[in-house]
Amino acid sequence: MYKVKVYVTLRESVLDPQGKAVMGSLHKMGQSEVEDVRIGKYLELTLQKGDYDLDAKITAMCSKLLSNPVIEDYRYEVEEVVAQ
């Protein structure tokens, strides 16, 4: 089995009002060193092994559904795991 960890974030050119609000709260906490906060999504997929191109499959899933390429970027990590 593969465990695929997908991180989806807003593209750098896109403003993140949620991140900005959270940064404001961090500053109120006294964390004045915080210069920027970006909020994203984290997804974990578990895939059966098979006769397929893993990177192509993940890319298709990420670009067509898991992220919206107009405003979001993604990256992923793959881990091999033993089926429970």
Add this chain to the structure above:
Amino acid sequence: MNFAVIVFPGSNCDTDMYHAIKDELGMDVEYVWHDETDLSRFDGILLPGGFSYGDYLRTGAIANFSNVMSEVVKAANAGKPVLGVCNGFQILLEAGLLPGAMRRNESLKFICKQEDLIVENDTTMFSGLYEKGERITVPVAHGEGNYYCDQETLEELKANNQIVFTYASNPNGSVEDIAGITNKSGNVLGMMPHPERAVDELLGSNDGLKLFQSIVKSWRERYVAAT
């Protein structure tokens, strides 16, 4: 004309849309469930507002993979009028029928109030009965209506006259005050404001009715006058 109101799990403006078409516009209309695989009997397709699939992942992202969406694409490619309002607009963006994407409102607040819109293009099949520059009052109700596209896309939208409605006073942070855009060929319109909720003075405004009447007028000119 025979209209379809597409209903997804979580749509909540479908009844408003149905009422606007049936009772105010006086045209035929049917509710169509999202797993329908044939829309050929319809002359116009309406995607109503709401929270399809609870806005999971991204607004409109899950609805885009419904069976009915390949039929909506087919209708759009055939030149039939396709209107997406609010969540319907978000679905059309996810489907790639319209360019750009939606972000959370700049204020992070859900905004629900009357907005003044400016008619930027009165030559589309959705806006033919308005005047260019006319101010109309139509309600908005959304948390993610902050339209975004890159500079290149924006130049294209302008060059092709695809921006149909802008906000007189931008409530959500949308690029260029954009409230509604069409595709390049002009038969797919997405807009965040709700024209179907502005079809009777009782509702505070009937400025939205002309949008639906424009669709019928353009359809008649195209099909009825020719026969």
